[in-house]
Amino acid sequence: MRIGILGTGNMADALATHWARAGHQVVVGGRDLAKARRLADRIGHRTGAGDLRTAAEHAEVALLAVPFGAAAALAGTLRDALAGRTLIDCTNPVGPGFRLLTAHGPSAAEQVAAAAPEALVVKAFNLCHENVWRMDPPVFDGRPLAVPLCTDHPAALALASHLTRDLGCTPLAAGPLGNAALLEATAALFITLWVGQHADAQAVAPPLSHAAGPA
Template identity: 70%
Template sequence: MRIGILGTGNMADALATQWARAGREVTVGGRDMLKAERLAERIGGGVLAGGLRAAAEAGDVVLAALPFGAGAQVVRDLRAELAGKVLVDCSNPVGPGFRLLTEGGPSAAQLLAAAAPEARVVKAFNLCHEDVWRLRPPVFEGRALAVPVCGDDEQALVAVRALVRDLGCAPVDGGGLGRAGLLEATAALFIGLWVGEGADAQAIAPPLAHAAG
Protein backbone atom coordinates (compact mmCIF):
# COMPACT_ATOMS: atom_id res chain seq x y z
CA MET A 1 0.00 0.00 0.00
CA ARG A 2 1.38 3.39 -1.00
CA ILE A 3 0.73 6.32 1.32
CA GLY A 4 0.80 10.01 0.47
CA ILE A 5 1.08 12.52 3.31
CA LEU A 6 -0.26 16.05 2.83
CA GLY A 7 1.65 18.17 5.32
CA THR A 8 5.03 18.24 7.02
CA GLY A 9 4.05 18.97 10.63
CA ASN A 10 4.20 16.83 13.74
CA MET A 11 1.30 14.51 12.89
CA ALA A 12 2.72 13.94 9.41
CA ASP A 13 6.11 13.18 10.93
CA ALA A 14 4.83 10.75 13.57
CA LEU A 15 2.49 8.73 11.35
CA ALA A 16 4.76 8.69 8.30
CA THR A 17 7.61 7.41 10.47
CA GLN A 18 5.58 4.50 11.80
CA TRP A 19 4.17 3.52 8.41
CA ALA A 20 7.63 3.63 6.84
CA ARG A 21 8.90 1.33 9.62
CA ALA A 22 6.01 -1.01 8.84
CA GLY A 23 7.25 -1.27 5.26
CA ARG A 24 4.76 1.03 3.55
CA GLU A 25 5.80 3.16 0.58
CA VAL A 26 5.48 6.73 1.85
CA THR A 27 5.68 10.09 0.07
CA VAL A 28 5.52 13.26 2.17
CA GLY A 29 4.44 16.46 0.49
CA GLY A 30 4.22 20.08 1.49
CA ARG A 31 4.07 23.59 0.12
CA ASP A 32 7.67 24.04 1.25
CA MET A 33 9.71 21.50 -0.71
CA LEU A 34 12.74 21.94 1.55
CA LYS A 35 10.69 21.00 4.63
CA ALA A 36 9.37 17.92 2.84
CA GLU A 37 12.87 16.87 1.85
CA ARG A 38 14.20 17.36 5.38
CA LEU A 39 11.33 15.35 6.84
CA ALA A 40 11.82 12.48 4.37
CA GLU A 41 15.54 12.43 5.08
CA ARG A 42 14.98 12.38 8.84
CA ILE A 43 12.49 9.52 8.63
CA GLY A 44 14.62 7.50 6.22
CA GLY A 45 13.41 4.08 5.15
CA GLY A 46 13.06 5.10 1.51
CA VAL A 47 10.49 7.83 2.23
CA LEU A 48 10.14 10.17 -0.73
CA ALA A 49 9.53 13.92 -0.74
CA GLY A 50 7.56 16.12 -3.08
CA GLY A 51 4.98 18.83 -3.29
CA LEU A 52 1.38 18.40 -2.18
CA ARG A 53 0.30 17.31 -5.66
CA ALA A 54 3.08 14.71 -5.87
CA ALA A 55 2.05 13.22 -2.52
CA ALA A 56 -1.60 13.06 -3.57
CA GLU A 57 -0.65 11.35 -6.82
CA ALA A 58 1.68 8.86 -5.11
CA GLY A 59 -0.67 7.46 -2.48
CA ASP A 60 -3.34 4.78 -2.66
CA VAL A 61 -4.21 6.20 0.74
CA VAL A 62 -3.63 9.91 1.35
CA LEU A 63 -3.42 11.36 4.86
CA ALA A 64 -4.51 14.99 5.18
CA ALA A 65 -2.28 16.04 8.09
CA LEU A 66 -3.32 19.66 7.71
CA PRO A 67 -4.66 22.30 10.10
CA PHE A 68 -8.41 22.76 10.14
CA GLY A 69 -9.21 25.71 7.91
CA ALA A 70 -6.47 24.89 5.41
CA GLY A 71 -7.39 21.31 4.64
CA ALA A 72 -10.52 21.87 2.58
CA GLN A 73 -8.84 24.31 0.19
CA VAL A 74 -5.79 22.08 -0.28
CA VAL A 75 -8.02 19.08 -0.96
CA ARG A 76 -10.18 21.10 -3.36
CA ASP A 77 -7.08 22.02 -5.34
CA LEU A 78 -6.12 18.33 -5.48
CA ARG A 79 -9.59 17.02 -6.31
CA ALA A 80 -8.51 15.36 -9.57
CA GLU A 81 -5.50 13.63 -7.98
CA LEU A 82 -7.61 12.35 -5.06
CA ALA A 83 -10.46 10.93 -7.15
CA GLY A 84 -11.11 7.31 -6.17
CA LYS A 85 -8.49 7.35 -3.42
CA VAL A 86 -8.82 6.88 0.31
CA LEU A 87 -8.46 10.26 2.01
CA VAL A 88 -7.86 10.17 5.76
CA ASP A 89 -8.64 13.22 7.88
CA CYS A 90 -6.92 13.45 11.28
CA SER A 91 -7.63 17.14 11.95
CA ASN A 92 -9.35 18.61 14.99
CA PRO A 93 -11.45 21.76 14.54
CA VAL A 94 -10.72 23.03 18.06
CA GLY A 95 -10.36 26.75 18.73
CA PRO A 96 -9.71 29.07 21.67
CA GLY A 97 -11.22 27.87 24.91
CA PHE A 98 -11.23 24.34 23.48
CA ARG A 99 -14.33 25.26 21.47
CA LEU A 100 -15.51 23.00 18.64
CA LEU A 101 -15.32 25.22 15.56
CA THR A 102 -17.71 23.09 13.52
CA GLU A 103 -20.52 23.05 16.08
CA GLY A 104 -23.87 23.20 14.31
CA GLY A 105 -22.35 22.50 10.88
CA PRO A 106 -20.56 19.79 8.92
CA SER A 107 -17.57 18.11 10.50
CA ALA A 108 -14.03 18.72 9.30
CA ALA A 109 -14.13 15.30 7.61
CA GLN A 110 -17.38 16.14 5.83
CA LEU A 111 -15.88 19.41 4.61
CA LEU A 112 -13.03 17.42 3.04
CA ALA A 113 -15.54 15.06 1.46
CA ALA A 114 -17.40 18.03 -0.03
CA ALA A 115 -14.13 19.49 -1.33
CA ALA A 116 -13.16 16.21 -3.04
CA PRO A 117 -16.42 14.31 -3.62
CA GLU A 118 -14.75 11.56 -5.66
CA ALA A 119 -12.43 10.68 -2.77
CA ARG A 120 -13.37 8.08 -0.15
CA VAL A 121 -12.97 9.98 3.12
CA VAL A 122 -12.26 8.31 6.46
CA LYS A 123 -11.87 10.00 9.86
CA ALA A 124 -9.18 8.52 12.12
CA PHE A 125 -6.13 9.28 14.28
CA ASN A 126 -7.55 12.53 15.71
CA LEU A 127 -7.93 11.60 19.38
CA CYS A 128 -4.25 11.50 20.35
CA HIS A 129 -1.31 13.86 20.54
CA GLU A 130 1.37 13.13 17.95
CA ASP A 131 3.73 11.82 20.66
CA VAL A 132 1.36 8.91 21.26
CA TRP A 133 1.75 7.88 17.61
CA ARG A 134 5.52 7.82 18.09
CA LEU A 135 5.28 5.06 20.71
CA ARG A 136 6.27 1.59 19.51
CA PRO A 137 3.58 0.44 20.11
CA PRO A 138 0.99 2.57 21.99
CA VAL A 139 0.12 0.01 24.67
CA PHE A 140 -1.10 1.18 28.07
CA GLU A 141 -1.48 -1.14 31.07
CA GLY A 142 -1.15 -4.10 28.72
CA ARG A 143 -3.91 -2.93 26.38
CA ALA A 144 -3.32 -1.69 22.84
CA LEU A 145 -4.68 1.76 22.09
CA ALA A 146 -8.08 1.64 20.37
CA VAL A 147 -8.49 3.92 17.34
CA PRO A 148 -12.04 4.80 16.21
CA VAL A 149 -12.48 4.91 12.44
CA CYS A 150 -15.47 6.53 10.68
CA GLY A 151 -16.30 6.19 7.00
CA ASP A 152 -18.88 5.07 4.46
CA ASP A 153 -16.76 3.03 2.04
CA GLU A 154 -15.95 -0.48 3.24
CA GLN A 155 -12.82 -0.90 1.11
CA ALA A 156 -11.51 2.42 2.40
CA LEU A 157 -12.19 1.31 5.96
CA VAL A 158 -10.32 -1.96 5.38
CA ALA A 159 -7.26 0.01 4.21
CA VAL A 160 -7.34 2.39 7.18
CA ARG A 161 -7.82 -0.45 9.66
CA ALA A 162 -4.64 -2.00 8.26
CA LEU A 163 -2.80 1.27 8.84
CA VAL A 164 -4.11 1.37 12.41
CA ARG A 165 -2.73 -2.12 13.00
CA ASP A 166 0.62 -1.03 11.54
CA LEU A 167 0.92 1.24 14.59
CA GLY A 168 0.26 -1.62 16.99
CA CYS A 169 -3.22 -0.28 17.70
CA ALA A 170 -6.70 -1.81 17.52
CA PRO A 171 -9.20 -0.34 15.04
CA VAL A 172 -12.72 0.31 16.33
CA ASP A 173 -15.76 0.82 14.11
CA GLY A 174 -16.97 4.36 14.75
CA GLY A 175 -19.81 4.28 12.22
CA GLY A 176 -20.30 6.22 9.02
CA LEU A 177 -18.72 9.53 8.08
CA GLY A 178 -21.75 11.29 9.52
CA ARG A 179 -20.42 10.33 12.95
CA ALA A 180 -17.00 11.92 12.36
CA GLY A 181 -18.25 15.03 14.11
CA LEU A 182 -18.65 12.96 17.29
CA LEU A 183 -14.95 12.07 17.16
CA GLU A 184 -14.08 15.74 16.69
CA ALA A 185 -16.34 16.75 19.60
CA THR A 186 -14.74 14.04 21.74
CA ALA A 187 -11.32 15.45 20.91
CA ALA A 188 -12.46 18.95 21.91
CA LEU A 189 -13.78 17.60 25.23
CA PHE A 190 -10.66 15.52 25.92
CA ILE A 191 -8.24 18.31 25.03
CA GLY A 192 -10.14 20.66 27.34
CA LEU A 193 -9.96 18.12 30.16
CA TRP A 194 -6.31 17.19 29.60
CA VAL A 195 -4.90 20.64 28.92
CA GLY A 196 -7.40 22.98 30.52
CA GLU A 197 -8.18 21.05 33.69
CA GLY A 198 -5.30 18.62 34.03
CA ALA A 199 -7.92 15.88 34.38
CA ASP A 200 -7.63 12.22 33.45
CA ALA A 201 -10.13 11.91 30.60
CA GLN A 202 -9.99 8.11 30.76
CA ALA A 203 -11.49 8.26 34.22
CA ILE A 204 -14.83 9.61 32.93
CA ALA A 205 -15.79 6.24 31.38
CA PRO A 206 -16.57 3.12 33.45
CA PRO A 207 -15.23 -0.31 32.44
CA LEU A 208 -17.18 -1.99 29.66
CA ALA A 209 -18.80 -4.45 32.05
CA HIS A 210 -20.51 -1.53 33.81
CA ALA A 211 -21.18 0.68 30.79
CA ALA A 212 -24.77 -0.43 30.24
CA GLY A 213 -25.76 -0.68 33.88
Template identity: 65%
Template sequence: MRIGVLGTGNMADALATQWARAGHEVTVGGRDPVKARRLAERIGGGAQAAGLRGAARFGDVVLAALPFGAGAEVVRAVRAELADKVLVDCSNPVGPGFRLLTERGPSAAQLLAEAAPGARVVKAFNLCHEDVWRMRPPVFDGRPLAVPVCGDDEEALTSVRALVRDVGCAPVAGGGLERAGLLEAAAALFIGLWVREGADVQAIAPPLAYAAG
Protein backbone atom coordinates in the same frame (compact mmCIF):
# COMPACT_ATOMS: atom_id res chain seq x y z
CA MET B 1 0.65 0.15 0.56
CA ARG B 2 1.49 3.44 -1.15
CA ILE B 3 0.82 6.34 1.22
CA GLY B 4 0.83 9.99 0.26
CA VAL B 5 1.08 12.55 3.04
CA LEU B 6 -0.25 16.08 2.69
CA GLY B 7 1.58 18.23 5.20
CA THR B 8 4.96 18.36 6.88
CA GLY B 9 4.03 18.90 10.54
CA ASN B 10 4.21 16.73 13.63
CA MET B 11 1.27 14.46 12.84
CA ALA B 12 2.66 13.79 9.37
CA ASP B 13 6.03 12.99 10.91
CA ALA B 14 4.72 10.67 13.63
CA LEU B 15 2.28 8.61 11.57
CA ALA B 16 4.33 8.40 8.38
CA THR B 17 7.40 7.27 10.33
CA GLN B 18 5.43 4.39 11.83
CA TRP B 19 4.05 3.38 8.45
CA ALA B 20 7.45 3.51 6.78
CA ARG B 21 8.82 1.25 9.53
CA ALA B 22 5.95 -1.14 8.81
CA GLY B 23 7.13 -1.41 5.21
CA HIS B 24 4.79 1.00 3.42
CA GLU B 25 5.98 3.30 0.65
CA VAL B 26 5.63 6.95 1.71
CA THR B 27 5.76 10.20 -0.23
CA VAL B 28 5.53 13.47 1.69
CA GLY B 29 4.02 16.50 0.02
CA GLY B 30 4.22 20.09 1.18
CA ARG B 31 4.12 23.63 -0.08
CA ASP B 32 7.74 24.06 1.03
CA PRO B 33 9.96 21.56 -0.83
CA VAL B 34 12.77 21.96 1.71
CA LYS B 35 10.49 20.98 4.60
CA ALA B 36 9.11 18.05 2.60
CA ARG B 37 12.61 16.79 1.81
CA ARG B 38 13.78 17.13 5.42
CA LEU B 39 10.74 15.26 6.69
CA ALA B 40 11.22 12.46 4.15
CA GLU B 41 14.82 12.12 5.33
CA ARG B 42 13.71 11.92 8.99
CA ILE B 43 11.06 9.33 8.18
CA GLY B 44 13.59 7.12 6.40
CA GLY B 45 12.62 3.77 4.93
CA GLY B 46 12.93 5.11 1.40
CA ALA B 47 10.39 7.91 1.94
CA GLN B 48 10.34 10.45 -0.86
CA ALA B 49 9.46 14.14 -1.05
CA ALA B 50 7.14 15.81 -3.54
CA GLY B 51 4.75 18.69 -3.88
CA LEU B 52 1.20 18.40 -2.58
CA ARG B 53 -0.10 17.28 -5.96
CA GLY B 54 2.64 14.69 -6.34
CA ALA B 55 1.96 13.18 -2.92
CA ALA B 56 -1.76 13.00 -3.64
CA ARG B 57 -1.08 11.34 -6.98
CA PHE B 58 1.33 8.82 -5.40
CA GLY B 59 -0.80 7.44 -2.61
CA ASP B 60 -3.43 4.72 -2.70
CA VAL B 61 -4.11 6.12 0.77
CA VAL B 62 -3.54 9.83 1.38
CA LEU B 63 -3.18 11.29 4.87
CA ALA B 64 -4.39 14.87 5.21
CA ALA B 65 -2.18 15.95 8.12
CA LEU B 66 -3.26 19.55 7.82
CA PRO B 67 -4.57 22.16 10.26
CA PHE B 68 -8.30 22.75 10.20
CA GLY B 69 -8.92 25.72 7.95
CA ALA B 70 -6.13 24.79 5.55
CA GLY B 71 -7.28 21.24 4.93
CA ALA B 72 -10.24 21.88 2.64
CA GLU B 73 -8.28 24.45 0.63
CA VAL B 74 -5.37 22.07 0.03
CA VAL B 75 -7.61 19.10 -0.73
CA ARG B 76 -9.67 21.16 -3.18
CA ALA B 77 -6.48 22.15 -5.01
CA VAL B 78 -5.45 18.50 -5.53
CA ARG B 79 -8.92 16.97 -5.85
CA ALA B 80 -8.26 15.59 -9.34
CA GLU B 81 -5.44 13.45 -7.95
CA LEU B 82 -7.64 12.19 -5.10
CA ALA B 83 -10.32 10.61 -7.26
CA ASP B 84 -11.18 7.17 -5.80
CA LYS B 85 -8.32 7.47 -3.27
CA VAL B 86 -8.69 6.81 0.45
CA LEU B 87 -8.32 10.19 2.17
CA VAL B 88 -7.65 10.08 5.92
CA ASP B 89 -8.50 13.15 7.98
CA CYS B 90 -6.79 13.43 11.38
CA SER B 91 -7.53 17.11 12.01
CA ASN B 92 -9.30 18.69 14.97
CA PRO B 93 -11.41 21.83 14.47
CA VAL B 94 -10.72 23.11 17.98
CA GLY B 95 -10.41 26.84 18.59
CA PRO B 96 -9.77 29.22 21.50
CA GLY B 97 -11.32 28.06 24.74
CA PHE B 98 -11.28 24.51 23.37
CA ARG B 99 -14.39 25.34 21.36
CA LEU B 100 -15.50 23.06 18.54
CA LEU B 101 -15.37 25.26 15.44
CA THR B 102 -17.70 23.05 13.40
CA GLU B 103 -20.51 22.68 15.94
CA ARG B 104 -23.03 24.47 13.69
CA GLY B 105 -22.03 22.87 10.39
CA PRO B 106 -20.32 19.94 8.67
CA SER B 107 -17.44 18.20 10.43
CA ALA B 108 -13.87 18.76 9.27
CA ALA B 109 -13.96 15.33 7.61
CA GLN B 110 -17.19 16.15 5.77
CA LEU B 111 -15.66 19.41 4.56
CA LEU B 112 -12.81 17.41 3.01
CA ALA B 113 -15.35 15.10 1.36
CA GLU B 114 -17.07 18.17 -0.11
CA ALA B 115 -13.72 19.55 -1.30
CA ALA B 116 -12.80 16.29 -3.05
CA PRO B 117 -16.07 14.56 -3.93
CA GLY B 118 -14.30 11.69 -5.67
CA ALA B 119 -12.27 10.73 -2.58
CA ARG B 120 -13.30 8.14 0.00
CA VAL B 121 -12.84 10.03 3.26
CA VAL B 122 -12.15 8.33 6.59
CA LYS B 123 -11.80 10.05 9.97
CA ALA B 124 -9.15 8.56 12.26
CA PHE B 125 -6.11 9.33 14.45
CA ASN B 126 -7.52 12.62 15.79
CA LEU B 127 -7.88 11.81 19.50
CA CYS B 128 -4.19 11.73 20.46
CA HIS B 129 -1.22 14.05 20.58
CA GLU B 130 1.47 13.29 18.01
CA ASP B 131 3.80 11.96 20.74
CA VAL B 132 1.38 9.07 21.32
CA TRP B 133 1.70 8.09 17.66
CA ARG B 134 5.48 8.05 18.07
CA MET B 135 5.24 5.32 20.73
CA ARG B 136 6.28 1.83 19.67
CA PRO B 137 3.58 0.70 20.31
CA PRO B 138 0.96 2.86 22.11
CA VAL B 139 0.07 0.43 24.90
CA PHE B 140 -1.34 1.58 28.24
CA ASP B 141 -1.81 -0.72 31.24
CA GLY B 142 -1.19 -3.67 28.95
CA ARG B 143 -3.88 -2.67 26.45
CA PRO B 144 -3.21 -1.36 22.92
CA LEU B 145 -4.71 2.05 22.26
CA ALA B 146 -8.14 1.83 20.59
CA VAL B 147 -8.59 4.09 17.55
CA PRO B 148 -12.13 4.94 16.36
CA VAL B 149 -12.50 4.99 12.58
CA CYS B 150 -15.45 6.61 10.76
CA GLY B 151 -16.26 6.29 7.07
CA ASP B 152 -18.80 5.19 4.49
CA ASP B 153 -16.69 3.03 2.15
CA GLU B 154 -15.91 -0.46 3.42
CA GLU B 155 -12.80 -0.92 1.29
CA ALA B 156 -11.44 2.41 2.53
CA LEU B 157 -12.20 1.43 6.12
CA THR B 158 -10.35 -1.87 5.64
CA SER B 159 -7.24 -0.01 4.47
CA VAL B 160 -7.34 2.45 7.37
CA ARG B 161 -7.92 -0.32 9.93
CA ALA B 162 -4.76 -1.99 8.60
CA LEU B 163 -2.83 1.26 9.10
CA VAL B 164 -4.19 1.52 12.65
CA ARG B 165 -2.85 -1.97 13.38
CA ASP B 166 0.50 -1.03 11.80
CA VAL B 167 1.04 1.61 14.51
CA GLY B 168 0.30 -1.03 17.17
CA CYS B 169 -3.28 0.02 17.89
CA ALA B 170 -6.72 -1.61 17.74
CA PRO B 171 -9.25 -0.18 15.27
CA VAL B 172 -12.79 0.46 16.54
CA ALA B 173 -15.77 0.87 14.22
CA GLY B 174 -17.03 4.41 14.73
CA GLY B 175 -19.83 4.37 12.18
CA GLY B 176 -20.29 6.35 8.99
CA LEU B 177 -18.70 9.64 8.09
CA GLU B 178 -21.69 11.49 9.52
CA ARG B 179 -20.35 10.46 12.95
CA ALA B 180 -16.94 12.05 12.37
CA GLY B 181 -18.25 15.17 14.08
CA LEU B 182 -18.66 13.14 17.27
CA LEU B 183 -14.96 12.23 17.18
CA GLU B 184 -14.08 15.87 16.67
CA ALA B 185 -16.34 16.92 19.55
CA ALA B 186 -14.74 14.25 21.74
CA ALA B 187 -11.33 15.69 20.89
CA ALA B 188 -12.47 19.19 21.88
CA LEU B 189 -13.78 17.85 25.20
CA PHE B 190 -10.69 15.74 25.90
CA ILE B 191 -8.20 18.48 25.02
CA GLY B 192 -10.01 20.91 27.33
CA LEU B 193 -10.03 18.41 30.17
CA TRP B 194 -6.37 17.50 29.68
CA VAL B 195 -5.06 21.04 29.31
CA ARG B 196 -7.38 23.11 31.50
CA GLU B 197 -8.28 20.63 34.24
CA GLY B 198 -5.36 18.20 34.17
CA ALA B 199 -7.97 15.44 34.19
CA ASP B 200 -7.31 11.76 33.50
CA VAL B 201 -9.70 11.31 30.58
CA GLN B 202 -9.14 7.56 30.59
CA ALA B 203 -10.89 7.44 33.96
CA ILE B 204 -14.15 8.85 32.59
CA ALA B 205 -15.59 5.67 31.04
CA PRO B 206 -16.29 2.56 33.13
CA PRO B 207 -15.14 -0.89 31.97
CA LEU B 208 -17.33 -2.37 29.25
CA ALA B 209 -18.88 -4.91 31.62
CA TYR B 210 -20.36 -2.01 33.62
CA ALA B 211 -21.11 0.40 30.80
CA ALA B 212 -24.68 -0.75 30.10
CA GLY B 213 -25.74 -1.59 33.65
Protein backbone atom coordinates in the same frame (compact mmCIF):
# COMPACT_ATOMS: atom_id res chain seq x y z
CA MET C 1 0.88 0.15 0.22
CA ARG C 2 1.54 3.53 -1.40
CA ILE C 3 0.96 6.31 1.13
CA GLY C 4 0.97 10.03 0.40
CA ILE C 5 1.46 12.37 3.34
CA LEU C 6 -0.15 15.77 2.78
CA GLY C 7 1.69 18.00 5.22
CA THR C 8 5.03 18.20 6.98
CA GLY C 9 4.07 18.86 10.60
CA ASN C 10 4.21 16.75 13.74
CA MET C 11 1.31 14.42 12.93
CA ALA C 12 2.73 13.80 9.47
CA ASP C 13 6.10 13.00 11.01
CA ALA C 14 4.76 10.67 13.72
CA LEU C 15 2.42 8.60 11.57
CA ALA C 16 4.54 8.48 8.43
CA THR C 17 7.53 7.24 10.41
CA HIS C 18 5.62 4.16 11.60
CA TRP C 19 4.26 3.40 8.15
CA ALA C 20 7.63 3.73 6.47
CA ARG C 21 9.17 1.39 9.05
CA ALA C 22 6.37 -1.09 8.34
CA GLY C 23 7.50 -1.24 4.73
CA HIS C 24 4.98 1.03 3.01
CA GLN C 25 6.03 3.27 0.11
CA VAL C 26 5.71 6.72 1.63
CA VAL C 27 5.95 10.08 -0.15
CA VAL C 28 5.82 13.28 1.90
CA GLY C 29 4.22 16.25 0.19
CA GLY C 30 4.45 19.87 1.26
CA ARG C 31 4.10 23.41 0.02
CA ASP C 32 7.73 23.91 1.07
CA LEU C 33 9.63 21.28 -0.92
CA ALA C 34 12.80 21.71 1.13
CA LYS C 35 10.86 21.01 4.32
CA ALA C 36 9.25 17.94 2.74
CA ARG C 37 12.68 16.63 1.78
CA ARG C 38 14.04 17.20 5.29
CA LEU C 39 11.15 15.25 6.78
CA ALA C 40 11.56 12.43 4.26
CA ASP C 41 15.28 12.22 5.05
CA ARG C 42 14.53 12.08 8.78
CA ILE C 43 11.98 9.31 8.31
CA GLY C 44 14.32 7.31 6.11
CA HIS C 45 13.30 3.89 4.76
CA ARG C 46 13.37 5.22 1.19
CA THR C 47 10.69 7.82 1.91
CA GLY C 48 10.22 10.14 -1.02
CA ALA C 49 9.38 13.84 -1.11
CA GLY C 50 7.59 16.18 -3.44
CA ASP C 51 4.89 18.78 -3.61
CA LEU C 52 1.37 18.11 -2.35
CA ARG C 53 0.05 17.00 -5.74
CA THR C 54 2.93 14.55 -6.18
CA ALA C 55 2.13 12.95 -2.82
CA ALA C 56 -1.59 12.74 -3.64
CA GLU C 57 -0.99 11.19 -7.05
CA HIS C 58 1.38 8.62 -5.52
CA ALA C 59 -1.12 7.48 -2.92
CA GLU C 60 -3.44 4.57 -2.52
CA VAL C 61 -4.01 6.17 0.89
CA ALA C 62 -3.39 9.85 1.61
CA LEU C 63 -3.09 11.33 5.09
CA LEU C 64 -4.46 14.86 5.36
CA ALA C 65 -2.20 16.30 8.07
CA VAL C 66 -2.55 20.06 7.77
CA PRO C 67 -4.30 22.57 10.07
CA PHE C 68 -8.09 22.43 10.05
CA GLY C 69 -8.35 25.84 8.44
CA ALA C 70 -6.43 24.65 5.38
CA ALA C 71 -7.79 21.10 5.08
CA ALA C 72 -10.94 21.50 2.98
CA ALA C 73 -9.31 24.00 0.63
CA LEU C 74 -6.38 21.65 0.06
CA ALA C 75 -8.70 18.70 -0.55
CA GLY C 76 -10.57 20.81 -3.08
CA THR C 77 -7.40 21.82 -4.87
CA LEU C 78 -6.37 18.15 -5.14
CA ARG C 79 -9.84 16.72 -5.74
CA ASP C 80 -8.93 15.21 -9.11
CA ALA C 81 -5.75 13.60 -7.76
CA LEU C 82 -7.64 12.23 -4.72
CA ALA C 83 -10.53 10.74 -6.69
CA GLY C 84 -10.99 7.06 -5.83
CA ARG C 85 -8.30 7.15 -3.15
CA THR C 86 -8.66 6.70 0.58
CA LEU C 87 -8.16 10.05 2.33
CA ILE C 88 -7.58 9.96 6.09
CA ASP C 89 -8.47 13.19 7.87
CA CYS C 90 -6.72 13.57 11.24
CA THR C 91 -7.49 17.27 11.72
CA ASN C 92 -9.10 18.80 14.79
CA PRO C 93 -11.35 21.87 14.44
CA VAL C 94 -10.55 23.14 17.92
CA GLY C 95 -9.94 26.84 18.46
CA PRO C 96 -9.02 29.17 21.33
CA GLY C 97 -10.50 28.13 24.64
CA PHE C 98 -10.73 24.56 23.31
CA ARG C 99 -13.84 25.62 21.39
CA LEU C 100 -15.22 23.29 18.72
CA LEU C 101 -15.17 25.39 15.55
CA THR C 102 -17.68 23.19 13.70
CA ALA C 103 -20.34 23.08 16.43
CA HIS C 104 -23.03 24.65 14.23
CA GLY C 105 -22.21 23.08 10.88
CA PRO C 106 -20.69 20.06 9.13
CA SER C 107 -17.71 18.35 10.72
CA ALA C 108 -14.20 18.94 9.45
CA ALA C 109 -14.23 15.52 7.80
CA GLU C 110 -17.55 16.23 6.08
CA GLN C 111 -16.16 19.53 4.79
CA VAL C 112 -13.19 17.63 3.36
CA ALA C 113 -15.52 15.08 1.74
CA ALA C 114 -17.62 17.85 0.21
CA ALA C 115 -14.49 19.48 -1.22
CA ALA C 116 -13.21 16.20 -2.69
CA PRO C 117 -16.43 14.24 -3.30
CA GLU C 118 -14.78 11.33 -5.11
CA ALA C 119 -12.25 10.68 -2.34
CA LEU C 120 -13.01 7.91 0.17
CA VAL C 121 -12.73 9.94 3.37
CA VAL C 122 -11.96 8.36 6.76
CA LYS C 123 -11.85 10.28 10.05
CA ALA C 124 -9.11 8.87 12.28
CA PHE C 125 -6.14 9.59 14.54
CA ASN C 126 -7.53 12.89 15.86
CA LEU C 127 -7.99 11.93 19.53
CA CYS C 128 -4.32 11.81 20.57
CA HIS C 129 -1.35 14.14 20.73
CA GLU C 130 1.37 13.42 18.20
CA ASN C 131 3.64 12.13 20.97
CA VAL C 132 1.25 9.22 21.49
CA TRP C 133 1.62 8.32 17.81
CA ARG C 134 5.40 8.37 18.22
CA MET C 135 5.18 5.54 20.77
CA ASP C 136 6.20 2.11 19.52
CA PRO C 137 3.61 0.84 20.17
CA PRO C 138 0.97 2.95 22.00
CA VAL C 139 0.12 0.48 24.79
CA PHE C 140 -1.31 1.60 28.13
CA ASP C 141 -1.69 -0.75 31.12
CA GLY C 142 -1.01 -3.65 28.79
CA ARG C 143 -3.80 -2.72 26.35
CA PRO C 144 -3.11 -1.39 22.84
CA LEU C 145 -4.69 1.96 22.06
CA ALA C 146 -8.00 1.65 20.17
CA VAL C 147 -8.47 4.01 17.22
CA PRO C 148 -12.02 4.91 16.10
CA LEU C 149 -12.47 5.06 12.33
CA CYS C 150 -15.47 6.77 10.72
CA THR C 151 -16.18 6.32 7.01
CA ASP C 152 -18.91 5.50 4.51
CA HIS C 153 -16.62 3.24 2.47
CA PRO C 154 -15.84 -0.40 3.43
CA ALA C 155 -12.72 -0.52 1.24
CA ALA C 156 -11.35 2.62 2.89
CA LEU C 157 -12.14 1.18 6.32
CA ALA C 158 -10.11 -1.92 5.47
CA LEU C 159 -7.08 0.12 4.40
CA ALA C 160 -7.27 2.46 7.40
CA SER C 161 -7.61 -0.56 9.70
CA HIS C 162 -4.47 -2.07 8.18
CA LEU C 163 -2.53 1.13 8.81
CA THR C 164 -3.89 1.33 12.35
CA ARG C 165 -2.57 -2.15 13.11
CA ASP C 166 0.80 -1.09 11.70
CA LEU C 167 0.96 1.46 14.52
CA GLY C 168 0.43 -1.32 17.07
CA CYS C 169 -3.12 -0.11 17.70
CA THR C 170 -6.55 -1.72 17.48
CA PRO C 171 -8.89 -0.39 14.77
CA LEU C 172 -12.44 0.33 15.93
CA ALA C 173 -15.14 0.79 13.31
CA ALA C 174 -17.10 3.78 14.62
CA GLY C 175 -19.79 4.12 12.00
CA PRO C 176 -20.33 6.39 9.01
CA LEU C 177 -18.55 9.62 8.24
CA GLY C 178 -21.44 11.46 9.87
CA ASN C 179 -20.05 10.25 13.18
CA ALA C 180 -16.87 12.25 12.57
CA ALA C 181 -18.63 15.14 14.29
CA LEU C 182 -18.75 13.00 17.44
CA LEU C 183 -15.03 12.22 17.22
CA GLU C 184 -14.17 15.88 16.74
CA ALA C 185 -16.38 16.93 19.65
CA THR C 186 -14.78 14.20 21.78
CA ALA C 187 -11.35 15.61 20.94
CA ALA C 188 -12.47 19.08 22.03
CA LEU C 189 -13.80 17.67 25.31
CA PHE C 190 -10.68 15.61 25.96
CA ILE C 191 -8.40 18.57 25.29
CA THR C 192 -10.51 20.65 27.67
CA LEU C 193 -10.12 18.00 30.37
CA TRP C 194 -6.47 17.20 29.75
CA VAL C 195 -5.12 20.69 29.17
CA GLY C 196 -7.69 22.94 30.81
CA GLN C 197 -8.44 20.88 33.92
CA HIS C 198 -5.42 18.51 34.11
CA ALA C 199 -8.01 15.75 34.49
CA ASP C 200 -7.89 12.10 33.42
CA ALA C 201 -10.33 11.92 30.52
CA GLN C 202 -10.03 8.14 30.43
CA ALA C 203 -11.74 7.99 33.84
CA VAL C 204 -14.96 9.35 32.31
CA ALA C 205 -16.01 6.03 30.75
CA PRO C 206 -16.92 2.94 32.80
CA PRO C 207 -15.72 -0.51 31.68
CA LEU C 208 -17.69 -2.09 28.85
CA SER C 209 -19.23 -4.58 31.28
CA HIS C 210 -20.98 -1.67 33.03
CA ALA C 211 -21.74 0.53 30.03
CA ALA C 212 -25.32 -0.66 29.53
CA GLY C 213 -26.30 -1.30 33.14
CA PRO C 214 -27.36 -4.66 34.60
CA ALA C 215 -27.97 -7.49 32.17
